[in-house]
Amino acid sequence: MTLRLALVSDIPKIMSLQQQAESAAQWTAREYERMLNEKSGVVLVAEMGDKVCGFVAGAGIGAEWELENIVIESSARRKGTGRRLVQSFLDHAKHEGGTRVFLQVREDNSAARGLYECAEFRVNGRRPGYYGSTDAVLYVCDLT
Numbered sequence: 001m002t003l004r005l006a007l008v009s010d011i012p013k014i015m016s017l018q019q020q021a022e023s024a025a026q027w028t029a030r031e032y033e034r035m036l037n038e039k040s041g042v043v044l045v046a047e048m049g050d051k052v053c054g055f056v057a058g059a060g061i062g063a064e065w066e067l068e069n070i071v072i073e074s075s076a077r078r079k080g081t082g083r084r085l086v087q088s089f090l091d092h093a094k095h096e097g098g099t100r101v102f103l104q105v106r107e108d109n110s111a112a113r114g115l116y117e118c119a120e121f122r123v124n125g126r127r128p129g130y131y132g133s134t135d136a137v138l139y140v141c142d143l144t
Helices: 007-019 030-036 081-095 110-118
Strands: 004-005 041-050 051-060 065-070 100-106 122-131 136-143
Touching: 004 136, 007 041, 007 051, 007 065, 007 100, 007 110, 007 122, 030 041, 030 051, 041 081, 051 081, 051 100, 065 081, 081 100, 100 110, 100 122
Parallel strands: 065 100
Antiparallel strands: 004 041, 041 051, 051 065, 100 136, 122 136
16 A cells, blocks of 8 residues: 555545545535645555545644545455554654644544554544534644
8 A cells, every 4th residue: 555645536436435425514516626726735545556545625824724534445454554544644744843643533433433543643623413413522632
């Protein structure tokens, strides 16, 4: 598996992956394109062979970054793909001067919460009913 910065040509596969994941943020191709063209945004993809099997997207300015979207294809789950993508995102944020990374996740998304907690994110708050009948759990990871 290799990780790399996403290219505009990866957007159709990214869109396909996000559409297969109910819990993913459902962004438009234009939003991904904007992230790829702005210095504050980053989209990383994981490839197995020549096939994109996951991605992470986020943005930041200065010290504060936010991990905004992550999707791993079902065939690539439980193989370290998510862990590697999250760590690469954290490394990128730190390299760009980031000292803290924030994210929010559905309270009932135990797989994602486990992934984030293994990456040393800690619970930082809640947004009751943010996802309708489900709370959002807010996480923070200190990069210092």
